Amino acid sequence: MSIGPPPGDLKNPFRAGAIHAVGAPAIGLFVALMGYGALTRGMGQEFIVMWWAVFTVWSMPALMTFSELAVSGAGMWAIFVAVLFSNLRNIPMVVTALPLVRAEPGIKWRDFVIAQLLSPTVWVHVLVQAPEMPKPPRRRFFTGFAVVIFAAALFGAWVGYAGIEAIPKSIGISILILTPLYLLLIMVSVRQLSGYLALGFGAVAVPWLMQWSVDWGLALGGIGAGTLGFLLGGGYKPRGRT
Amino acid sequence: MSGAPAWMAPWLPVAAAFAAALLTRGAGIVLSGRVEPETPVFNWFACVGQALVGGLMVRAIFLPTSALAETPTLDRAIAIAVGFAVFFLSKQRLLFGTFAGVGTLALLVAFRGIG
Numbered sequence: 306m307s308i309g310p311p312p313g314d315l316k317n318p319f320r321a322g323a324i325h326a327v328g329a330p331a332i333g334l335f336v337a338l339m340g341y342g343a344l345t346r347g348m349g350q351e352f353i354v355m356w357w358a359v360f361t362v363w364s365m366p367a368l369m370t371f372s373e374l375a376v377s378g379a380g381m382w383a384i385f386v387a388v389l390f391s392n393l394r395n396i397p398m399v400v401t402a403l404p405l406v407r408a409e410p411g412i413k414w415r416d417f418v419i420a421q422l423l424s425p426t427v428w429v430h431v432l433v434q435a436p437e438m439p440k441p442p443r444r445r446f447f448t449g450f451a452v453v454i455f456a457a458a459l460f461g462a463w464v465g466y467a468g469i470e471a472i473p474k475s476i477g478i479s480i481l482i483l484t485p486l487y488l489l490l491i492m493v494s495v496r497q498l499s500g501y502l503a504l505g506f507g508a509v510a511v512p513w514l515m516q517w518s519v520d521w522g523l524a525l526g527g528i529g530a531g532t533l534g535f536l537l538g539g540g541y542k543p544r545g546r547t
Numbered sequence: 548m549s550g551a552p553a554w555m556a557p558w559l560p561v562a563a564a565f566a567a568a569l570l571t572r573g574a575g576i577v578l579s580g581r582v583e584p585e586t587p588v589f590n591w592f593a594c595v596g597q598a599l600v601g602g603l604m605v606r607a608i609f610l611p612t613s614a615l616a617e618t619p620t621l622d623r624a625i626a627i628a629v630g631f632a633v634f635f636l637s638k639q640r641l642l643f644g645t646f647a648g649v650g651t652l653a654l655l656v657a658f659r660g661i662g
Binding site: 328329333340344351353354357358361362363364366367369371374375379381382384385386387388389392393394395396397398399400401402403404405411412416417420421423425428429432436474475476477478479480481482483484485486487488489490491492493494495497499500502503504505506507508509510511512515516523526527528529530531532534535538540541542 | 557559560561564567568570571575576577580582589591592593595599601602607608609610612615617626627634646648650661
């Protein structure tokens with residue numbers, strides 16, 4: 306699979322999207338959630354709680370925050386606030402993904418399905434590939450794509466929780482680099498100067514600021530670096546694919 | 548969590564986390580109804596999203612909290628460099644670049660006898 310237009314056969318867009326997800330996207334999330342499953346087992350979290358958290362929260366930083374707080378006996382309010390902050394990255398992802406997959410104006414109930422299934426992997430694919438597709442099949446294509454990713458992740462969480470010891474450690478460690486590398490490779494394919502600059506500034510600012518505060522560093526680093534890239538890259542110009 | 552029946556205890560944190568996740572996604576849905584693609588507002592949100600996600604991915608590679616931390620930073624940097632090089636040399640084939648990076652790290656891990 307290379308970056309560019311999605312598969313040409315869109316007679317059954319849901320199926321085409323599902324097939325498109327098989328490979329690196331699904332493997333990446335399978336492995337990422339395998340790591341999470343193994344981690345929560347080590348923490349002593351119940352399997353069914355971990356699995357439902359993946360199902361309902363579906364965001365790795367938020368899941369990590371949730372598990373750390375839940376097993377340490379934090380209150381509901383603390384968990385709510387912490388997960389809210391670690392989930393802030395969802396807002397720009399949802400805001401930019403939905404207009405690209407909508408074939409008709411206005412908010413529909415189906416928007417909630419896409420929003421709930423959205424992960425960084427799905428978002429980057431929407432951002433890069435949706436503009437290359439005709440509008441009508443986009444929503445079903447990316448729903449199929451996201452459902453496969455989601456299923457792979459749930460399966461990965463189960464495998465990680467149930468049998469992480471069976472996987473050779475050297476392989477398990479190396480595969481952990483798959484998802485971040487995969488997403489960075491897709492993101493450098495967004496042909497937009499403001500996007501490149503935002504990515505570059507974010508790559509420096511977000512990890513640096515998160516050493517000071519995980520939640521505030523993520524929010525301030527993301528907004529600051531994104532705004533800087535937006536301004537320096539000319540993203541403020543109308544129709545600014547600059 | 549005092550006052551709640553014992554069987555609810557594990558589920559209340561899940562409910563709190565779900566409510567928080569729903570709120571951020573719901574805020575995104577409401578805002579998305581007012582944002583058109585190819586407009587400055589859309590571009591700003593896309594830039595913030597790229598900075599956030601890109602930053603998190605770089606952090607996951609170079610400041611990992613996972614078992615990846617057991618590998619030297621240099622090995623991770625080499626693996627990423629190989630992944631990018633193969634990606635661009637193969638005319639941006641994602642699978643080639645991704646698995647070249649993962650394979651390089653696996654070889655380095657095996658060479659160093661980690662795990």
